[in-house]
Amino acid sequence: MQTLCAAIVLVCAAPLAAAESMHGRVFADANGNGIQEAREKGIAHVVVSNGRDIVLTDTQGAYVIPVETGQVVFAVKPAGFAARRGVNGMPAFWQAYQPTRESGLKFGGLDLQSSLRFDIGFVPDVKPVSGPSRVLVFADPQTKNAADVGYYRDDVVADVKQLQKRQKSNFLFGTSLGDIVNDDLSLYPSMNAITASMGVPWLHIPGNHDIDMDASSDLHALDTFRNTYGPDTFAWNERDFTYIGLDDVIWTGAPSSGYTGGFRQDQLAFLRAYLATLPDDRMLILGMHIPLFEAEGRDSFRDADRQALFDLLARFKHVLVLSAHNHTQQHVFHDRSSGWQGSTPLHEYNVGAVCGAFWSGVKDAQGIPDTTMADGTPNGWATLEIQRDGRYSLVWHAARDAAQPAMHLSAPHALRRGAYPAWGLYVNAYMVAPGAKVEFKVDDGAWKTMQRVRRPDPNLLAENARDDAALSLRAYDRSPEAQNVEHLWRGALPTQLALGTHTVTVRYADINGAMQSAQRTYELQDAAP
Structure with a gap:
């Protein structure tokens, strides 16, 4: 216990004063059954905590840590190991200490748990990570x-x-x-x-x-x-x-x-x-x-x-x-x-x-x-x-979009040729840094820089309008009221081009530095006053 005590003195966050102490071993649980068997070795130098203090396991994987009512004792999973599944399918690396039932909460609170012995098994990873995590x-x-x-x-x-x-x-x-x-x-x-x-x-x-x-x-x-x-x-x-x-x-x-x-x-x-x-x-x-x-x-x-x-x-x-x-x-x-x-x-x-x-x-x-x-x-x-x-x-x-779009575009489908270019192309780019450069071009024209704007998304505004205009409910809960967007860019669509359909291309570097692009079309038409 000298090694363990030294570790406690070295890394503990607060004085170790409590009525009780939790103790046990952290071990390599080869068969994942949560029980340390003779051939399963303890894991040294694993951090165990009560949510405030920390201790390190000794060379045999043993630990002792103070515990108070309502605290959860857990081990920090070591790299190269996996936590076994608990009865609810979630990782089992913790145990609460609740020797008396006090809460009376509607949804039950903490179950009675008075054991001061807690062994924590981690399963050795048989398929080590290769490549990125x-x-x-x-x-x-x-x-x-x-x-x-x-x-x-x-x-x-x-x-x-x-x-x-x-x-x-x-x-x-x-x-x-x-x-x-x-x-x-x-x-x-x-x-x-x-x-x-x-x-x-x-x-x-x-x-x-x-x-x-x-x-x-x-x-x-x-x-x-x-x-x-x-x-x-x-x-x-x-x-x-x-x-x-x-x-x-x-x-x-x-x-x-x-x-x-x-x-x-x-x-x-x-x-x-x-x-x-x-x-x-x-x-x-x-x-x-x-x-x-x-x-x-x-x-x-x-x-x-x-x-x-x-x-x-x-x-x-x-x-x-x-x-x-x-x-x-x-x-x-x-x-x-x-x-x-x-x-x-x-x-x-x-x-x-x-x-x-x-x-x-x-x-x-x-x-x-x-x-x-x-x-x-x-x-x-x-x-x-x-x-x-x-x-x-x-x-x-x-969700449920295999194409995984990085953005969506909003723009008019038709504009009058020669009209003042007051109508915007909007790009809602979900994964972009605030200072990103977003550009667009029409057909084979030059790339133009778009301006970041803080205003609601046009597509969602249109959905809000459809909900407002409906004489009966369209959904159990209607779509949310559109709010200002932190990742919205605008560019003015040119109208001094030939009659017919034109292709708009948008590009930008996302938060990872990867180039993203998207296209849509609009049509220029003639009209009489």
Whole structure:
């Protein structure tokens, strides 16, 4: 125990004072049954945490860590191993300590669990990663009833399965960035069964709609979530990077507006201790629900907590933040103006929603709502690919669209030849940096630079107008009201060309530097006054 005690003193985030201690072994679980057998060796130097303190396993894989009622003890998955599946199909790398039932919450809270012995088995990876690492990223599935769960299955999960077949994709894991459901936590089992059917380990982060709304304080607000998915803040190691999941929803106990973005002190203590064990050149990917950037017109994140996180991350050379919550999509680059002191701007990808606009809009022939988001981005999901040197690429997958368009174009179909060129071609480019150069040309003409504009998407405005004009409901919930888009560009269509049809081509470099292009046509016609 001398090695273990020394590790505790070295890396613990806070004084180890608690009524009880959890103990056990982290071991190489060759047959994946969760029981350490004689031939299965312990794994040394694995981080084990109670969500605040961390310890390292000794040479035999043994650990001892203080634990308090309501805490979740977990191991940081070591690279080269996989977590075995629990009974709900989710990764089994954690155990809650709840010796007495206290919560009385509607959706159950934490189950009784008084054992202070917890052995954690990780399965040796028999197929080591070759080439780049790949991760699935979901944001806001946000199902509110059984019908929405069916949409989740048929609109998105079925699409992922098709991608896996087409590309023979080998994803290390998937992650959901909060709002797994829309307040009805009884839907967790049905959502888990569908998620597990993809055959990919899945890590969940809580959102403001994953809260026990009858909890009186933030202390118990995620009891049912933790009972289902484990720690709300955790780390997970792969060969090329470390993934850190962060609960950033502070619950104040009022269902209508009882939350803000931020972190608890125990989370920051865990981060402080854990990050101290990593080298500066380790690639970090952080997943959270509420964006770090402020929502327009309101204070949506506690400034001191954001700054504390930025200060902890500043020494790392490669950091990517994944956030959700807004049901729109954009890329934000933090710099010194927002408190980031790293050597390069910090990239935050605010991921569009799986549910799009809350499963709203007119249904298609398969009975699935259109659910385009308020910024005109189609609902869907993302893939993240990480290289060994810290470079990465991101792709947005529009649900059930095998062509995977990177944009859509809006323009008139017909204009009068010789009219004043006041009518615009609009490009809604879902995966583009704010400062990108977007260009268009007509036929074989010269390329012209388009202007970035902040206004609603024309296609969604047209859908809003159709909903307004309808004498009866067109959908269970109509499409969202179009809002200003952060990735919209405009160019004026020329009218001093020959009569007839003309082809417009658009091009730009996306967030990965890859060229994207699209075309459409318009016709110039003669008209008399």
